[in-house]
Amino acid sequence: MRKLIAVLTVFLVLSPIFAFDVGDEPAVSVREGELRSAPGFLARVTIRVDYGESVKILEIRGDWLRVRTADSGDEGWLHSTVVAGKEELRLERADGTTASGVTSREIALAGRGFNEQVEAQYKNDKGLDFTLVDEMEEYGRPVEELAAFFADAGMTVEDGGTE
């Protein structure tokens, strides 16, 4: 019995917990979603997709989604954590209809709340300098370097759906 509980629990924990199906059209939830050539963290990045751009899910493998972008029609693999439902991102047009069909630029502009404008006001009120924050955000390392970092030392990173 105890063993059954353990097995069942592990099964439930490991089963995919995001709520996407093939055919769904979520939107990119990070500033620049990286479309990869294969379902794996260290796969080559083929193109970047902007925040808010709609993608259609063509295939699901583990944590990876093969998608087609609405704007350019490019296909590739995105990690399931870099997309979200449009409702969740509150990507709606000014007239209140959902965002599918509008360009990514329009969608991004529709995003409100804590954003660039609010930050600009905060910066003035507090007299804070964001120069170093901007500089720090440029410290991203290319995926090829991360791959080499892992490979050189014989380290691993789980590759989602490639097994």
Next chain:
Amino acid sequence: MSATHRNAVLLIVAVVGIVVLSLTGCEALAGVTGELAALGIIDEDIHKVAEVGAAGAEVVSSINETFTPEQQYYVGRGVAAIILAQYEPYRDEQATAYLNTLGQALALASAQPFLYKGYRFMILDSDEINAFATPGGHIFLSRGMIRLAEGEDELAAIVAHEISHVVLQHGMKSIKSSRITSSVVDALATTAGALTDNQIVELAASFSGSVDDVAQTLVTSGYSRATERDADAEAVKILLSVGYDPQSLIRVLERMKHELKPGGVDFAKTHPDPDVRIRWIEDMLQDVNVASGVSSTVTQARFDAALGGL
């Protein structure tokens, strides 16, 4: 209650807990649960896991309902600006590049491998033993903190703990509920129509208050012990996943114990006593066998090359 009955009840509790987790789609909490399973304590402690899962899921889900990833990122930028108003960056291109490669590689093994603008790491020119992680993924480590590490696995342990605070959304959880008035929720949630002047004023006040809450927690008051324990558990999971020996976290805490000065305004003030953390990490690692295939010759050489001058 007979053993069979008790097991049946446990099973139901576990299933309900996990289903609640699944429905909320919370990767971070699933990560914690997965970690417990990986550490082999989920079988023994199944009841507790289900309870923690259900309660925690509610909190995280309300953060995600209130704030989009973009908004969490902007809160993080504000917190980063406050930290950088108090500390100077340490200018060393090689050390910074190495720290970012290590940190961004570790993040891939976390439950939240990607953020709105990714994980970014900066070294602060300070002898304090300190580190901060904003909800936007801006992670700061003082020179004093980095100097505690004698090898890459130990630095990885420090960094994995900070990444875990971001993954588990600890910063966002420290925002006081009073910052999120109904008017602010409307302004955050609605996209139709222009904001009223009142909403704009309230939104700005809410942003400022939220940034202050997170910065205050990171710099002055610290998280609760339970929160720090969760971050250590998540860090252990990340280290295991990549192949580093999680004992490195204990080794670096041992050294921290000797270096922290009583009354200091750094980790001496904001974190539980290293001995307390060492004890719970030892508990987490009790049944974990680490067969690490990581080449320590390679990791030590690149660690020394990048950070030797620190």
